[in-house]
Each structure stands twice: as structure tokens, then as C-alpha cells.
Amino acid sequence: MAFDYDLFVIGGGSGGVRAARVAAQGGAKVALAEEDRYGGTCVIRGCVPKKLMVFASEFASTPTEAQAYGWDMSLGDFDWQKFSGKLNEELDRLEGVYRNLLKNSGVESFDARARLKDAHTVELSTGESVTAKHILIATGGHPVRPDMPNAHLGMVSDDIFHLKKLPKSVLIIGGGYIACEFAGILNGLGVEVTQYYRGAQILRGFDDEARGLIAESMRENGINLHLGTNILEMAPASADHSASHAGTASDAAMGASAGDAADLLPGAGARGEPVWVKATNGAENVFDAVFFATGRDPNTADMGLEEVGVEIGRRGEIVVDEYSQTAVPSIYAIGDVTNRVALTPVAIREGMAFVDTVFNGTPTPVDHDLIPSAVFTQPELGTVGMSEEEAREQEPVEVYCTSFRPMRTAFAGKPDRVLFKLIVSEKTRKVLGCHIVAPSAGEMIQLAGIAVKMGATKEDFDRTVAVHPTMSEEIVTMKTPMRTA
Numbered sequence: 001m002a003f004d005y006d007l008f009v010i011g012g013g014s015g016g017v018r019a020a021r022v023a024a025q026g027g028a029k030v031a032l033a034e035e036d037r038y039g040g041t042c043v044i045r046g047c048v049p050k051k052l053m054v055f056a057s058e059f060a061s062t063p064t065e066a067q068a069y070g071w072d073m074s075l076g077d078f079d080w081q082k083f084s085g086k087l088n089e090e091l092d093r094l095e096g097v098y099r100n101l102l103k104n105s106g107v108e109s110f111d112a113r114a115r116l117k118d119a120h121t122v123e124l125s126t127g128e129s130v131t132a133k134h135i136l137i138a139t140g141g142h143p144v145r146p147d148m149p150n151a152h153l154g155m156v157s158d159d160i161f162h163l164k165k166l167p168k169s170v171l172i173i174g175g176g177y178i179a180c181e182f183a184g185i186l187n188g189l190g191v192e193v194t195q196y197y198r199g200a201q202i203l204r205g206f207d208d209e210a211r212g213l214i215a216e217s218m219r220e221n222g223i224n225l226h227l228g229t230n231i232l233e234m235a236p237a238s239a240d241h242s243a244s245h246a247g248t249a250s251d252a253a254m255g256a257s258a259g260d261a262a263d264l265l266p267g268a269g270a271r272g273e274p275v276w277v278k279a280t281n282g283a284e285n286v287f288d289a290v291f292f293a294t295g296r297d298p299n300t301a302d303m304g305l306e307e308v309g310v311e312i313g314r315r316g317e318i319v320v321d322e323y324s325q326t327a328v329p330s331i332y333a334i335g336d337v338t339n340r341v342a343l344t345p346v347a348i349r350e351g352m353a354f355v356d357t358v359f360n361g362t363p364t365p366v367d368h369d370l371i372p373s374a375v376f377t378q379p380e381l382g383t384v385g386m387s388e389e390e391a392r393e394q395e396p397v398e399v400y401c402t403s404f405r406p407m408r409t410a411f412a413g414k415p416d417r418v419l420f421k422l423i424v425s426e427k428t429r430k431v432l433g434c435h436i437v438a439p440s441a442g443e444m445i446q447l448a449g450i451a452v453k454m455g456a457t458k459e460d461f462d463r464t465v466a467v468h469p470t471m472s473e474e475i476v477t478m479k480t481p482m483r484t485a
């Protein structure tokens with residue numbers, strides 16, 4: 001049977017675009033459909049604008065540090081309109097880059113929503129119907145709100161980039177990557193930030209000591225972090241709420257106040273209006289905005305997946321094998337829609353492995369082992385491999401750890417601390433995990449990740465000469481285990 005295309009990709013994010021253009025460059029006839037903006041979550045409403053916001057927020061601490069170093073410098077006002085205008089221009093530019101990458105590789109793009117009709121046919125919202133030998137689903141995910149009355153009043157991460165102005169106060173719900181990163185960003189930009197996390201410590205799954213230091217630093221930076229606390233009820237803030245609750249003991253403890261929040265998100269209805277919140281600890285407060293950072297679900301709804309035989313898992317994810325193949329042999333899926341490791345570089349790797357497997361005759365399983373990652377808090381957390389808690393479940397380990405005040409901020413009289421930690425197998429001497437909490441830990445862990453991925457032992461780290469004076473030299477100078485477990 002002759003098909004219109006060798007490959008039809010649904011979704012123009014990092015994973016889909018990479019797979020489409022690499023397949024096309026190899027000679028395949030490829031088309032791609034995207035219903036929203038090209039670049040997907042990472043470029044349009046995730047990693048890229050988030051990182052630019054991190055940069056913007058971190059200038060807030062520059063003047064006080066500079067003053068300690070002898071500069072006459074003071075902090076002026078932050079102009080959100082100016083920043084967000086420039087941010088949007090940059091996103092438009094990047095979207096253009098993504099479109100051009102496809103065009104220049106010979107990929108035909110459809111600005112349309114796609115739905116599966118059968119194992120080889122895709123129906124587009126434009127009314128067209130096309131056939132392909134292989135279909136790749138790379139539709140990503142979307143932020144979810146908890147299932148509770150009035151949850152629609154809360155914003156999600158997608159909304160943050162569309163704010164017309166910054167709220168005076170915000171309540172962030174959640175303790176994962178997005179919650180902690182935005183707590184730092186908004187705090188740095190001058191918003192009063194309260195964060196509720198239902199568990200005992202933020203950043204579940206990361207190394208306990210690292211999580212502890214991040215939480216401590218967030219509090220020192222002025223974030224009102226409440227652990228073991230969740231949102232119980234929420235409602236539009238009325239004059240009644242403000243009058244009855246402003247200035248109560250709980251308000252004072254929470255440090256929250258509602259400012260002039262009208263029109264935070266024009267056109268979004270009640271979302272972006274002040275919200276009254278009751279917490280599980282009984283506290284009642286009014287916030288200019290509530291921000292749910294309570295996880296993301298795969299985008300699999302209304303795509304005709306189950307009807308054609310694609311298996312869907314409990315969280316709505318597409319179930320795939322190690323080659324990213326679904327239960328329907330002609331249909332593959334990569335990236336967040338498969339709910340494996342929801343990180344851009346992983347989706348890109350999965351896309352490349354798909355092309356090798358299907359178009360280059362080299363069956364390539366995706367390697368999900370020892371993926372370095374970073375959480376862009378202040379300070380950042382960079383991590384690769386197992387946490388101490390995970391590792392000691394597996395085998396006897398030595399733990400090398402140091403925490404200290406780094407030269408730059410210590411000179412400025414700031415209390416900031418950093419942490420460098422290695423988890424080492426007693427038996428093989430391999431470094432099983434490396435955890436860094438420090439400014440630029442994301443940059444450091446990329447390099448440490450190479451050594452850990454290569455299977456470096458503690459002795460390999462030890463025989464590497466330190467780069468002095470740096471913070472990261474500690475990673476090669478820790479001589480005595482702090483403990484064994």
C-alpha cells in the first residue's frame with residue numbers, strides 16, 4: 001500500500017520536531033501537525049521562558065552583594081511589562097526557528113489538531129485526511145489542577161507567562177520542580193510568596209539532605225514555605241473575606257496580603273482574581289493569585305488512540321516498549337505523553353532512538369539510566385544518580401558530603417550555604433549518585449554527569465586535581481566518608 005508519508009508526527013515540541021527533521025534529513029517523506037505553537041512546552045511555556053524568568057529574578061540580590069564589594073548600587077523597580085514584552089519577542093523568534101528547522105529539513109507542517117482514524121491514517125482539524133507508514137505521537141502534557149471545588153480559580157504554569165502584571169501575593173500549591181522554581185522566581189521578582197506542600201519535605205524523590213538545604217534556603221530568601229499543609233477550600237475573595245480575615249493571627253503568621261489583583265489575566269474570567277483560601281491547618285487567607293503546580297498529565301484525550309488499539313496507562317499516558325513502540329506496531333510515542341522521564345533532553349533522545357530504530361535499521365532502546373537534571377531554585381539543585389536513601393536500600397554505601405558558605409556570598413556577609421555530596425558503592429567504589437546544591441549547580445552537574453555515566457569510581461574523582469578556588473573543587477577533595485550506610 002502506498003502511503004502519503006513515511007512518517008507523520010503529531011506534536012511540534014522538542015521531541016516531535018527533532019524526530020521529524022532527523023527522519024526527513026535521512027530521506028524519509030515526513031509531515032508534522034501542531035495545533036498550538038511550534039516549540040511545545042519547553043520553548044513556549046516551560047524551560048526557556050522559565051529560565052529567562054530565573055535570570056530576571058536573580059538580579060534582585062545583585063545590589064546588596066555588589067554593595068558589600070564596594071559598589072554604590074541600589075535596587076530599582078522591576079518592570080514586568082518591559083520584561084514580558086521582550087520575553088514574548090524571544091519566544092516568537094524561537095517559534096520561527098522551530099518552524100524553519102522543519103521547513104529546511106523538508107518536513108511538511110500542518111497547523112492543525114490531529115486525530116487517529118486507523119493504524120495508518122490521521123484526520124486533521126482542517127478536514128484533511130492523510131496516511132503514513134509510521135505515526136509518531138509527541139503531544140506532550142499539560143498542567144493539572146487538583147479535583148476540588150473552585151479549582152478553576154487557580155492559575156497553572158501556562159498562565160504565568162501571560163500575566164499582564166505581577167500579583168502582590170501568590171499561594172503556590174505543590175512541592176515539585178515547578179512549584180519550587182516559581183516560588184524562587186516570583187519571590188525574586190518581589191511577589192509575596194506562600195507555598196503549601198502536603199508532604200513532609202519538598203522535592204520528593206531527590207536526596208534528603210539536598211531537599212533540606214533547598215527548603216532552608218527558600219525560607220531564608222523570604223518564601224513562606226508550609227510543609228504538611230494543603231489547600232482545603234478556595235473561593236473568590238469577596239469584600240466579606242477580606243474584612244473578616246485580613247489581619248487575623250493566621251494572616252500574620254502566613255505573611256500574606258492581597259493587593260490590587262484585578263486584570264492579572266485579562267480574558268481568563270475569574271482566574272487571576274483574588275482568591276480566599278482555607279488551608280488544612282485551619283489558616284484562612286486571601287491571595288492575589290493561587291498557582292497550582294500539582295503535576296502534569298499526558299495529552300492523550302480525544303485523539304482516537306484507544307479506538308485504534310493504542311494502550312493507555314493509569315495516568316492517561318501512552319504505554320510503549322523500550323523502542324517507544326505502542327501496542328499498534330505502526331504507531332510510536334515519545335516524550336511527556338509516555339510519562340517516562342518528563343524532561344526535554346529525554347524526549348529528544350527518545351526521538352533520535354525512534355529514528356535510528358525505524359528509519360536507520362539500528363534498533364535502539366532508550367537509555368533512561370543516570371539522567372542528570374537540575375531544579376532552578378536559589379540555590380540550584382543539580383543531581384545525577386541515586387539519592388543516599390535509594391542507594392543504601394540497594395547496597396552498602398559510603399557518603400561523602402560537605403556543606404559550607406561559598407566565598408562569594410560569605411564575603412558579602414550572606415548566610416547562603418552550598419552542598420556537595422557523593423554516594424559511593426562500598427563494593428565497586430563507583431559513584432552511584434552526585435548531588436550539588438549551589439549557584440550554577442545545573443552547569444556543574446552536566447559535567448559531573450559524564451563521569452558518573454562513565455562509571456567513575458571515588459578514586460577517579462580523587463585523582464583529579466582540584467580547580468582552585470572554586471566551589472566545585474570540593475567534589476574531588478572529600479577524603480573521609482561522613483558516614484556509611
Ligand code: NDP
Binds near residue numbers: 146175179204374375
Ligand atoms: P511534580 O510531579 O514534580 O510535582 C507535583 C507536586 O504537586 C508534588 O509536590 C505533588 O505532591 C503535588 N501534588 C500533586 N497532586 C496534588 C494535590 N492534589 N494536592 C496538593 N499537591 C499535589 O510536577 P511538576 O508540575 O512540578 O512538574 C512536572 C514535571 O515537569 C516534573 O516532574 C519534571 O519532570 C518536569 N520539569 C522539569 C524541570 C527541570 O528540569 N528543571 C522544571 C519543571 C518541570 P507529592 O510529592 O506529595 O506527590
